[in-house]
Amino acid sequence: DAGVTQSPTHLIKTRGQQVTLRCSPISGHKSVSWYQQVLGQGPQFIFQYYEKEERGRGNFPDRFSARQFPNYSSELNVNALLLGDSALYLCASSLGAGGLTDTQYFGPGTRLTVL
Amino acid sequence: AQSVTQLDSQVPVFEEAPVELRCNYSSSVSVYLFWYVQYPNQGLQLLLKYLSGSTLVKGINGFEAEFNKSQTSFHLRKPSVHISDTAEYFCAVIGPYGGATNKLIFGTGTLLAVQP
Numbered sequence: 001d002a003g004v005t006q007s008p009t010h011l012i013k014t015r016g017q018q019v020t021l022r023c024s025p026i027s028g029h030k031s032v033s034w035y036q037q038v039l040g041q042g043p044q045f046i047f048q049y050y051e052k053e054e055r056g057r058g059n060f061p062d063r064f065s066a067r068q069f070p071n072y073s074s075e076l077n078v079n080a081l082l083l084g085d086s087a088l089y090l091c092a093s094s095l096g097a098g099g100l101t102d103t104q105y106f107g108p109g110t111r112l113t114v115l
Numbered sequence: 116a117q118s119v120t121q122l123d124s125q126v127p128v129f130e131e132a133p134v135e136l137r138c139n140y141s142s143s144v145s146v147y148l149f150w151y152v153q154y155p156n157q158g159l160q161l162l163l164k165y166l167s168g169s170t171l172v173k174g175i176n177g178f179e180a181e182f183n184k185s186q187t188s189f190h191l192r193k194p195s196v197h198i199s200d201t202a203e204y205f206c207a208v209i210g211p212y213g214g215a216t217n218k219l220i221f222g223t224g225t226l227l228a229v230q231p
Contacts, residue, residue: 033217041223042207042223043219045218045220048217056218058218090158090159102217104217107158108158
């Protein structure tokens, strides 16, 4: 079975632009979470979506938004890009919304560089 | 609020030597702890997790970790490392939402550098 897939792999944008990152969960998984990993740091939680509804949001500005589609894939949008948004954006999928035995499986990430 | 601290940013070790990567957590409630590994240019892979029960948890690739409530620690160990174990290792705890979400709170990571 295919794992979590993300596109694109790499992306270069300039300050002020907007970007959309995409994630396809493992087949059968209904929850998608997004994390931001700045170089040299651990991943930081941005959003979780389950059954197309937002279930959690991290400490990120409103420039960050996301949505989940009926096929459970997800998009992360970032508006008005800042240099500090340069990071690896990770998507994780899980079967359910938040059971403790609900392992999260991570994709390879999208490397965003803002110039 | 829950948090994890990884005291060592980098741990150099020779091949076939034992290794311990340290993780301490801070929480006022029950904790659920995880170790993830990130190989270069890849996403995160779950090594092992502690939810309840036995304090010694065995994971993939020969790794194990011990949950110590009195010392608030969850150190990762391997008796004999290989070159292929070179990677970044992250300790994580489930966030304060409990069962509502499975938000993970990560430490800053430890780079395990295995030398021949």
